[in-house]
Amino acid sequence: MAHIYFDNNATTAISQNVISEMMRICDKPSNPSSIHALGRNAKQLIENARAKIGVSLNVPKGFRILFTSSATEANNLVLHSAKASDRKIFTIETEHPSVLKGPIDEFLKVKESGEINLNDINSSGFYSIMIANNETGVIQPMNDIVQQVKCVNGILHVDAVQAIGKIPFSCEEIGANAYTISGHKFGGPYGVGCLIYDSDAIKIKPLMFGGGQEYGLRPGTENVMAIHGLAVATEDIAQRVQIMQTKTKLIRDYIENEIVVACDNVRIFGKNAKHRLPNTISMTMPGVKSELQVAYFDSHGIAVSAGAACSAGRVDHPHVQMAMNSSYEDASCTLRVSLGIDNTMEEAQLFIQKWKELYERHRNG
Ligand code: PLP
Numbered sequence: 001m002a003h004i005y006f007d008n009n010a011t012t013a014i015s016q017n018v019i020s021e022m023m024r025i026c027d028k029p030s031n032p033s034s035i036h037a038l039g040r041n042a043k044q045l046i047e048n049a050r051a052k053i054g055v056s057l058n059v060p061k062g063f064r065i066l067f068t069s070s071a072t073e074a075n076n077l078v079l080h081s082a083k084a085s086d087r088k089i090f091t092i093e094t095e096h097p098s099v100l101k102g103p104i105d106e107f108l109k110v111k112e113s114g115e116i117n118l119n120d121i122n123s124s125g126f127y128s129i130m131i132a133n134n135e136t137g138v139i140q141p142m143n144d145i146v147q148q149v150k151c152v153n154g155i156l157h158v159d160a161v162q163a164i165g166k167i168p169f170s171c172e173e174i175g176a177n178a179y180t181i182s183g184h185k186f187g188g189p190y191g192v193g194c195l196i197y198d199s200d201a202i203k204i205k206p207l208m209f210g211g212g213q214e215y216g217l218r219p220g221t222e223n224v225m226a227i228h229g230l231a232v233a234t235e236d237i238a239q240r241v242q243i244m245q246t247k248t249k250l251i252r253d254y255i256e257n258e259i260v261v262a263c264d265n266v267r268i269f270g271k272n273a274k275h276r277l278p279n280t281i282s283m284t285m286p287g288v289k290s291e292l293q294v295a296y297f298d299s300h301g302i303a304v305s306a307g308a309a310c311s312a313g314r315v316d317h318p319h320v321q322m323a324m325n326s327s328y329e330d331a332s333c334t335l336r337v338s339l340g341i342d343n344t345m346e347e348a349q350l351f352i353q354k355w356k357e358l359y360e361r362h363r364n365g
Contacts, residue, residue, distance in 0.1 A: 002301035004347045008185075009134050009162060009280060009338035010305055014229070015187035015236060022189065022229040030224040033211065042224045049231035056234035057181070058170035059196055066195045066204065066214050067227050071161045071182035072098040073207075074195035075128070077218070078157050078178050079103055081205045082126040087155065091128045092116055093323035094138070097316070099128050099159060112325045113273040114138035116145065124153040131163035131174075135320045135336055136270035137280025139167065146175045155201055161185055161193075165240040166277045177201040183226065186240060188233030192226035243341040249278035251348045252339055256281055258352045263359055267330060269321055279339040282321070284330050285355070288362050290318075293335045300354050305336045 005013075030042035050065045059065060068074045079102035082089050088105045094114055100107075108120045114136050121127060127149055132139045142158070149156040157178040163169050165186030171179055178197035184190040197204065210219030259266055269282040285293055290306035297304050318331035326334075337351070 002347075002350055004302040004343075004351065006337045006339060006343065006347075006351065007303045007305050008340035009137075009336065011184045011190065012165075012187050012340055013342075014184075014189055015233060017236070018188055018229045018233050021232045022225045025228055026225045032222050032224060033213065042222075045224055045228050046222055049227045052231040053194065053196075053234050056231075056237055057164075057179075057196065058172040060172050060198070062198065062200070063171065063196055064199050064215065066197070066218060067222060067230075068193050068195060068218060069191055069223075071096075071159065071180045071193040074180040074182075074193050075099050075159060076102060077204060077207055078180070078195055078197065078202065079128060080207060081203060082128075082155070082157070084205050085126065085203070088123065088125040089128065090121075090125050092130075092140075094133055094136075094320045095128070095130055096134055096159060096161070099130070100319070102128075104128075110323050114270045114320075114324050115273050116140055118144055118148050121145065121148040121154065122152060126155045126157070128157045128159065130159040130161070131169075132166070132277050133270070133320060134162045135280075135334075136273075136282040136324070137162070137277030137338075138270035138273040139163070139275035139277065141274065142174055142176075149176075157197075157202075162277065164234075165237050166244045166279055167275075168241055169237070171196060183230040183233060186233055187236060189226045189229040192223055192230045194230070240341055244278045248339050248341060248343065251343060251345055252279055252281060252337075254345065255337065255348050255352060256283070259283060259355060262352075262356050267326070269324055269326070269334070281337040282334055283337075284333045285335060285359055285362075286330070286333060288333055288358065290332060290334055293333075293358065296358050297335075297351075297354060302351055302354060304351075305338075306334065 029038055031039055032043040032046050053065055075098040083103040090106050091099050091104050092108045092110055094110050156176040158176040159180045161182045182193040204217045206217045208219055213219050267284045270276050294306050321331035321334055
């Protein structure tokens, strides 16, 4: 049976060089709070990781890089800290649940394309807006958003999780006040992320209490191996982006074109947005529920995911597609294909063949 992995927005395989680097350091006791030589060595690894990430992501001077267990934690940390300020908190309806379930005061609607209405940024609030959507790949007009937030004296936090490793990314060029990143979306390890933020603009309040690690804002002994792995993974970002924007985009476009030819009432969410990630497809198979599609492809060795976020093995309400003006009927028949840098045209052809087979079988009753 084929083994085709088309679920790279959920997680990527850890790169070989990241694994080797993590293995190299993992056999020594490494508590960065210890003052003996081994502890100091571990502390140095963490500071080196901060420096490395600073360079790879072009982090402005004066910004802090605060390591967390995940992007989910980084999003929670920044949003709950914002809640302690007197600013109203805004986000858009298509965000990841780690933002949507935060202390949000107002959810901004998106256009049918999935893009934000810039006019909705009109008060000096705290805005949390993702660069690229995890389900549709729709890229928000970040330059315009940053300008508009500055115009209204607001604060901007950007969830950059899906952008990194797929499109060029530089904190300095974007110009927001804070960024969330996650290791396992670009060849880094699972269970590590960071919040990168301007500590003059945002005062982080801890969610947990204990030791003084991470500026006293995120207590708990640091996961030195994962932090080191995350930093090493950031060094390969430019190379991943290059592959994504050439080879991967060609494969993605090929799949979309073939599917639209096979079935002219497929909806591809976000296809009319100005910019989209080069690896992502969120598309309906009319009349065939997402769960059934995922199970069918799985039975043929192809790993894809339901259009709606899948957590703890169940398909959530398709909030992203519905925010983009889809009926529940269509939204619940969505499949997400998210390609990785190693996927090939041959794999795409097999996927298309299986897609057509399922569609035809359903159409013929
Ligand atoms: N934000 C976005 C846009 C995501 O796609 C994800 C994961 O899918 C997260 C946040 C959460 O990341 P993590 O798994 O590191 O908690």
